[in-house]
Amino acid sequence: xxxxxxxxxxxxxxxxxxxxxxxxxxxxxxxxxxxxxxxxxxxxxxxxxxxxxxxxxxxxxxxxxxxxxxxxxxxxxxxxxxxxxxxxxxxxxxxxxxxxxxxxxxxxxxxxxxxxxxxxxxxxxxxxxxxxxxxxxxxxxxxxxxxxxxxxxxxxxxxxxxxxxxxxxxxxxxxxxxxxxxxxxxxxxxxxxxxxxxxxxxxxxxxxxxxxxxxxxxxxxxxxxxxxxxxxxxxxxxxxxxxxxxxxxxxxxxxxxxxxxxxxxxxxxxxxxxxxxx
Amino acid sequence: xxxxxxxxxxxxxxxxxxxxxxxxxxxxxxxxxxxxxxxxxxxxxxxxxxxxxxxxxxxxxxxxxxxxxxxxxxxxxxxxxxxxxxxxxxxxxxxxxxxxxxxxxxxxxxxxxxxxxxxxxxxxxxxxxxxxxxxxxxxxxxxxxxxxxxxxxxxxxxxxxxxxxxxxxxxxxxxxxxxxxxxxxxxxxxxxxxxxxxxxxxxxxxxxxxxxxxxxxxxxxxxxxxxxxxxxxxxxxxxxxxxxxxxxxxxxxxxxxxxxxxxxxxxxxxxxxxxxxxxxx
Numbered sequence: 001x002x003x004x005x006x007x008x009x010x011x012x013x014x015x016x017x018x019x020x021x022x023x024x025x026x027x028x029x030x031x032x033x034x035x036x037x038x039x040x041x042x043x044x045x046x047x048x049x050x051x052x053x054x055x056x057x058x059x060x061x062x063x064x065x066x067x068x069x070x071x072x073x074x075x076x077x078x079x080x081x082x083x084x085x086x087x088x089x090x091x092x093x094x095x096x097x098x099x100x101x102x103x104x105x106x107x108x109x110x111x112x113x114x115x116x117x118x119x120x121x122x123x124x125x126x127x128x129x130x131x132x133x134x135x136x137x138x139x140x141x142x143x144x145x146x147x148x149x150x151x152x153x154x155x156x157x158x159x160x161x162x163x164x165x166x167x168x169x170x171x172x173x174x175x176x177x178x179x180x181x182x183x184x185x186x187x188x189x190x191x192x193x194x195x196x197x198x199x200x201x202x203x204x205x206x207x208x209x210x211x212x213x214x215x216x217x218x219x220x221x222x223x224x225x226x227x228x229x230x231x232x233x234x235x236x237x238x239x240x241x242x243x244x245x246x247x248x249x250x251x252x253x254x255x256x257x258x259x260x261x262x263x264x265x266x267x268x269x270x271x272x273x274x275x276x277x278x
Numbered sequence: 279x280x281x282x283x284x285x286x287x288x289x290x291x292x293x294x295x296x297x298x299x300x301x302x303x304x305x306x307x308x309x310x311x312x313x314x315x316x317x318x319x320x321x322x323x324x325x326x327x328x329x330x331x332x333x334x335x336x337x338x339x340x341x342x343x344x345x346x347x348x349x350x351x352x353x354x355x356x357x358x359x360x361x362x363x364x365x366x367x368x369x370x371x372x373x374x375x376x377x378x379x380x381x382x383x384x385x386x387x388x389x390x391x392x393x394x395x396x397x398x399x400x401x402x403x404x405x406x407x408x409x410x411x412x413x414x415x416x417x418x419x420x421x422x423x424x425x426x427x428x429x430x431x432x433x434x435x436x437x438x439x440x441x442x443x444x445x446x447x448x449x450x451x452x453x454x455x456x457x458x459x460x461x462x463x464x465x466x467x468x469x470x471x472x473x474x475x476x477x478x479x480x481x482x483x484x485x486x487x488x489x490x491x492x493x494x495x496x497x498x499x500x501x502x503x504x505x506x507x508x509x510x511x512x513x514x515x516x517x518x519x520x521x522x523x524x525x526x527x528x529x530x531x532x533x534x535x536x537x538x539x540x541x542x543x544x545x546x547x548x549x550x551x552x553x554x555x556x557x558x559x
Binding site: 096103104106125127128131132133135139140144145146147148149150166197277 | 333400413420423424425426428431432433435438439440483504505506
């Protein structure tokens, strides 16, 4: 297994011992009635294989993005463990990556995992040029030779079908779709094992959406990284993923092959979601 | 001591102790920025109060003081600070680099090699090297702790890709003892090499920003540079000083009515070189 999540929870607020029981799928709420904490992710266990593409669907506020942020360690989890890419402690036991020192966490983020955000402002530094943004990730992985960095930046800039003459332009001078593609180049420049995509095409027009999805798919096929795609757009999920999980109120309500879930949804919420598809 | 006179070194002993503690911490963690309670001085903040406070808290009766401003002993800032320190300590003053035990400097390292009996005190306007790339002080501390300087390297990458080399002429970021990256104060790139493995203790005081940091004697100081690019410094090999004829030292470019002239920035070096040339002739 490339990635394993064991009973991961994230509670925003003071939290009490009833939080996890009194929220989630059966309770049908995400706010604890006793302490009024928000349980964004409620006791989720998941596994992702090498090269696998997992989709996460659910309505707004169901905890999809928080789940990705927990994996990428943009925020810390309240409970649970995450095992990733065979990281082990000195005794050879699997090591929970949530308990690593900051330097090791940033090592993982620079070498093995990348994230593409819905809003390019989160994923890109707008004070740096497009090439500088890509270089930041390569520099973070310890490369200190300018020629190698420049060559890599140009290579990935070409990979996302952008004219290389624009590599020293600033993100503000690119369109939304182009900014999203620069994010992809930045994310891929460290040759990650796992790519996390948080609503990668929301807010883009449909023709640009289609091209970016095709690009991601082609690069995944070529480079062989695993992906977790968060989206509320079932078209995106259908196009990209092999497996899908459905989230509601912070809990997993359904898990299965993507076409199975879209053709024959079992959970009432998934049925509602699929039937609401335009 | 009469009631109206000030204590030796202007500060009371508690103030000196506070600053010496900050300095001890700074020396223990080469390149790490230590906050201190910067005090009101008889000169305005931003005019060398950091260096002045460092000097006054370490100076003793046995010390010999030299103060330079851009290499010059005679400029207004240097003279004012030297006169003030002399008036509150009564120590000996000198312009000769080898005779001084404490050298307070603004933006230059003396040309004459320092010894392990000397202390070099820098006046620093902006101590935090990450300020330009990360305005959040909490994040800056984290980045220092994790030796995460990717953002500084990106600036270097961008300059190299657009201009062929870094555009920074002064205040070039340096890595101390293979850990902290620090601002060397606005000394020219030419002087960076002199910081590396220097026998003298180097202390940095920023009065306005209330920060002290240090490079202990014989500590590795390396400029940030790509491993496949050279660190290019100002080159004066083809232009000798017009006054003393020195080559290979840092020169000032002086624009006069009859054109551009070049003179040594370090006045002590210029005077001694001129004397030597006269003796030889």
